[in-house]
Amino acid sequence: MTKAERALETRERILTAACEVIADIGFESISMRKVAEHAGVSKALLHYHFDTREKLFAEAMTHSFAQTGKDSGDEAGSVPAAVALARILRSMLPTDAELRQDWKLWQELWVRAQRDAAARHLAVDLYDQLHAWVGAAVERGIASGEFRDCDVAALGTLVLALCDGLGIRLMLDDPRVDLSTARATIWRTIAPVLGVPDAFPEEV
Known part of the structure; x- marks a missing residue:
């Protein structure tokens, strides 16, 4: 697996985890730490891909939407x-x-x-x-x-x-x-x- 492929796989795992956590406890209650733990990645790696909760939420919504129609x-x-x-x-x-x-x-x-x-x-x-x-x-x-x-x-x-x-x-x-x-x-x-x-x- 190339570096780019690993980065994409990690990003997908984070987005899937974010969707699950947001659906479970709501956006207002989530923290980047909770998403990182659920995705099995470090908080630093999560912030590398998404530097704010708001960007993570927007990407998670778009990811969820894309998966629905796939x-x-x-x-x-x-x-x-x-x-x-x-x-x-x-x-x-x-x-x-x-x-x-x-x-x-x-x-x-x-x-x-x-x-x-x-x-x-x-x-x-x-x-x-x-x-x-x-x-x-x-x-x-x-x-x-x-x-x-x-x-x-x-x-x-x-x-x-x-x-x-x-x-x-x-x-x-x-x-x-x-x-x-x-x-x-x-x-x-x-x-x-x-x-x-x-x-x-x-x-x-």
Whole structure:
């Protein structure tokens, strides 16, 4: 392993540890020491890669966001557009332990964004990326004739709003909203716009 590869591996380990610690105890309670211990590195090495908690938090959020979408994309249009969109919706809801951790990070970001300009800009940037992710799937479906022509930007805003609202209910373990209900609610809302059946696609 080269020096550059070792540095990259260490950076990845630190970011993974930071995501886990922030999700576990919240950003306001973390220290660089706690993250270093969790990552199995020295505090000095942690500071070599990230000199402030704020930079570490921003990088951890970006890392978490990238990991979320890594395995849920549609390689070269290999599945129907409806299935690709359903996969995206699954990744945008707290559907398993890993995604619940991601949601905890998002909740930390929402809180920080209320009083920190850098966090606010980061949140808006990540939402822009989510819009682009949803929009690309919808545009492919329109181009292939699978979806009805529609206002892609408006639909993206609707999808994100539904995922945020229902995702919060899932994080709260609200007995009125389970995963199947959340998925069905989102799909029934957007299906008429897309001109597709209102049953959530099974192949996800």
